[in-house]
Amino acid sequence: MAAQTVATTTNSVDLGPAAALSCRECGHRVPLGPVFACEECFGPLEIAYDYSAYDTEELRKRIEAGPANIWRYAPLLPVPADVAEKPNINPGWTKLVKADNLARELGVTGGLYVKDDSGNPTHSFKDRVVAQALEAARAFGFTTLSCSSTGNLAGAVGAAAARAGFRSCVFIPHDLEQGKVVMAAVYGGELVGIQGNYDDVNRFCSELIGDPAGEGWGFVNVNLRPYYAEGSKTLAYEICEQLGWKLPDQLVVPIASGSQLTKIDKGLQELIKLGLVEDKPYKIFGAQAEGCSPVSVAYKAGQDVVRPQKPDTIAKSLAIGNPADGPYVLDIARRTGGAVEDVNDEQIVDAIKLLARTEGIFAETAGGVTVGVTRKLIENGLLDPALTTVVLNTGDGLKTLDAVASDTGLTATIRPNLDSFREAGLAS
Amino acid sequence: MAAQTVATTTNSVDLGPAAALSCRECGHRVPLGPVFACEECFGPLEIAYDYSAYDTEELRKRIEAGPANIWRYAPLLPVPADVAEKPNINPGWTKLVKADNLARELGVTGGLYVKDDSGNPTHSFKDRVVAQALEAARAFGFTTLSCSSTGNLAGAVGAAAARAGFRSCVFIPHDLEQGKVVMAAVYGGELVGIQGNYDDVNRFCSELIGDPAGEGWGFVNVNLRPYYAEGSKTLAYEICEQLGWKLPDQLVVPIASGSQLTKIDKGLQELIKLGLVEDKPYKIFGAQAEGCSPVSVAYKAGQDVVRPQKPDTIAKSLAIGNPADGPYVLDIARRTGGAVEDVNDEQIVDAIKLLARTEGIFAETAGGVTVGVTRKLIENGLLDPALTTVVLNTGDGLKTLDAVASDTGLTATIRPNLDSFREAGLAS
Incomplete structure (x- = not known):
């Protein structure tokens, strides 16, 4: 080869x-x-x-004047300068949703955001x-x-x-x-x-x-x-720019191969070095499904070696049993003061429904994993609810309908008349 | 009432x-x-x-400085000025995709664009x-x-x-x-x-x-x-702003109740009156499924009255047999020099696959209707391929998978080895 x-x-x-x-x-x-x-x-x-040629403020202006997709960050990516002119699907610049309802339910007071990558062209990161x-x-x-x-x-x-x-x-x-x-x-x-x-x-x-x-x-x-792999850096860039060129205090990122999490860290470090954001501590938390949690298991055991698992979880987009970047994820979680946690399938479904009910965002199972892990990290005291927190939703619920199907349905069935409506207790 | x-x-x-x-x-x-x-x-x-208070260039600047969603047009909509601060799902500012591959297949030389509303929060207009x-x-x-x-x-x-x-x-x-x-x-x-x-x-x-x-x-x-209904005006606003504050020459719009098409026309007229675009002729074409084509039938018969139909089509999001705004649609198509046309279910499926194959956009059946009708209008000489044309895709293929399922599948099945790969004729 x-x-x-x-x-x-x-x-x-x-x-x-x-x-x-x-x-x-x-x-x-x-x-x-x-x-x-x-x-x-x-x-x-x-x-x-x-990156030696860049003047910070010129670079910032160039980015802000760029297109509403990842190519606004072309100066920081392995692409030619005229990339936006070439035919591509031009993903990115997805919504960073201020999730006040979810924050209330989870007890987050420092500002909670969902980076919603279901808005990409094929609806995933x-x-x-x-x-x-x-x-x-x-x-x-x-x-x-x-x-x-x-x-x-x-x-x-x-x-x-x-x-x-x-x-x-x-x-x-x-x-x-x-x-x-x-x-x-x-x-x-x-x-x-x-x-x-x-x-x-x-x-x-x-x-x-x-x-x-x-x-x-x-x-x-x-x-x-x-x-x-460099494409994942754009998540870090967008989050910081959308926060007004500020680092968040805490990020909750799903782990499949672990590449996304490591590249988000790389992107944040680049922004600091380029002077685009002020340097300050941030914590990165990794999120796995219990049914495929090799990194979480290693983290909790205090080990540096990630032992492969045979995946068995509804979060199929995260089901990589032998994650190539697992050791790097452990490094980053420990270095930044974050953690790695996992949730089971029932908690994933609950979290999908929680996010939908509070913010109108229908996430893929991977989004259930990050929201569920956020809740668990608050409960066990590892994530500080008084700090600004960004949770990633990397996919779309329409692609994993089966995960919530058995648990989601009609709230009532009535005959087409007002009496039946009133009997069901639905009147205002 | x-x-x-x-x-x-x-x-x-x-x-x-x-x-x-x-x-x-x-x-x-x-x-x-x-x-x-x-x-x-x-x-x-x-x-x-x-709208009497508006200065054209101030208004343009205010819009351009607004958020990347429909609330950038708040000065033109029935909403309070601080609407962007209120909790809402903030749709809009979806991609206007320059569809050069599709243009080549259809023979459009004047510039073909797809306004892709599958990028909205719940993936439809x-x-x-x-x-x-x-x-x-x-x-x-x-x-x-x-x-x-x-x-x-x-x-x-x-x-x-x-x-x-x-x-x-x-x-x-x-x-x-x-x-x-x-x-x-x-x-x-x-x-x-x-x-x-x-x-x-x-x-x-x-x-x-x-x-x-x-x-x-x-x-x-x-x-x-x-x-x-006013929400549909934002499609007109976005298309013109994304074209550099220019009116397109031709638009192909799906018809369900007909409200969307009439409000797009209203939006274009407002932009002209406000001086945000230069006044010039434009043509609006309406697109229906043959299995629910009351407006198309009336248009072709030269009638002003729309006779209700019992819908029978895979384009269920357009299946309104008695469209309230049908007569207004007829007026607009005739006044602007457009037309109303319909395609059958097979043509809808073909058009969904054509759009996916050429532009990587997976449309709902309604998008198959507009793309299919565009093709038909070119064939019958009603749509001028030398003019700038915008085709609407108002929904997402993930919601109507069944429509293409019987017709879309594996291109080959092989054993996991190179011999089997070569036998299947897949080698480069």
Whole structure:
């Protein structure tokens, strides 16, 4: 695999302020290219930037005058300066909802906000990372966008590829529910069912990346992963800008692979270094489902090693049993004074309904996880209700209707007349 | 009913520039209040404004500095000036997508745009009108928000009421599909099943509005209809502002009751009168499903009277067989040089898939209707492909998955190995 990828590596690509790839473990630097693992130590590669040219106030003005999507932050992302002119799905600049009703129910007095990423084009935060991967694919001359997925990612890849005129080929287990197949297939790309489970799908994709049959293919979260992952930084940027260029005191972030949480921390650190926000302490809390809680278990046991689990939870978009960035999440939670907590399926459903009832936001199960964990962290004293807190909702309840279906229904059934209405106790 | 509503009528309410209610038929004016039919001629009441205080360039600046939602247009809507500070779901400022791929497929050379209202909080344009109705309800001292619905409206009312701290009570036929029940019920308001069909539900609601049992209830599209309907003007405002304060040449708008189309025309006329856009001709085209095409049939027959139909189409959000504003739609289509056209269910599905495949936008069946009608209007020479054209997508494909399910699926099924992959002809 290394031989193939190094061959296409070049620093002549224009990815804006992205200067090189740098190993998170050993610091080894390589030119920008479709590689994701360090050739020295096999550590994960991430983007190193050159931000030295920026004047803080000029940069702030440039951002504020930018488009109402993630490309307002183009100067901080691995994309060319004219990225907003290229065909992409342009996610981001989603609502930061001041959640006063939810704050009252949870006893938060310092200001509670929900960053609601269900407002993205395919209604999940995955649009942010896929939009980045697409720009990297374009820069590297790839013509096919690909991924393995059982949900949100498939839709995001299909939509982005369609709009950008890329071929897309998404791999899924062959026996997925029909609704999920439709959501992924409607964009007209190739949708290939693999006879096997999700692990078989992933194994096959790894094989394909190393083979000539997969030449010209950008797997958004494999060979394009360093670029893809940077999309999560935009959540940090938007939250701070929407708070009036201020850091929140506390953030509650879901954990799947852990990448999102680590990149949000990276984004906050960048804003501090660039002088766009005033430096001050902030705490990052990680949220998992009890049925897939390897990071939470490690955190509570005081361990640095994350032991894999076999997922069994309704929060399927977070069900990664062996999270690649788990150790980094532990570092960040401990360094910032946060924590990692989990909630069970019943608490997830309760939290989905709580958020809907108080703020009119219908979250995916992942949003139930963050809201449920926020409640639990307040109860056990780890999250300070007197501080400004931002909770992430990364997906849309319409995609996980089944999670709340058994518990949500008609409050009454009546005959079509006023007597029946009054008998049911519904009159004002 | 008139006695009850007149009792709560008052002009001391602060609804910004809204000056009075005025009958669309006879011009009779009454003070602002929760009334919807003229006491003189039973014609529909609509909002009359006093915009005389505005300086064009000051107004433009005020709008551009406003929030990224419909409240940037507060100076033109029946809402108080501080509306953005009140709890509401804040819809609008959705993407106007330059649809170059779709344009190529349809042969449009003058610029084709999709106004994509699936980006609203509950993923349909109904959030715009419900947000307006909510502010009217607040002004009139109502404490319950209500409607009859089988889909989008129920979710919009439930979400808005939840966020604003209103009671909500939504009436639906008791035997709706579970998915739709969940989407409406999750916001925690009362969801009442009526033993009967949708007509029975509507009849019951009319009875309730005239009865003391319904006192304090705002039915968004009945006694609050004049305010509710104004929400559709924001589509016109946004399209023009997003085009750089220019009128498009042609708009393709779906027709259910016809209210949306008439209010879009009203919004465009207001922008011209206020000097915010340069006056020039524009054409408005109405789009219906063949299975519910009373306005299209009347248009093609050259008639002014719209003969009711019994709906039978997959485009359920447009399935109003007796559209109240049908005659006004005919007037507008004819006056502006537009037309009214319809497409059948197969063409609707094709158009949903076309839009998804070309632009990565997964539309509700109503979006399939407008895209399908656009294609048909080009084919029959009624829509000029050399002119700037805006097509509305008013809802989200996730809500009408069934419409495309039978026709959308896996492109291949393979074993998890490269040989099987190559055999399927998938290699690059």
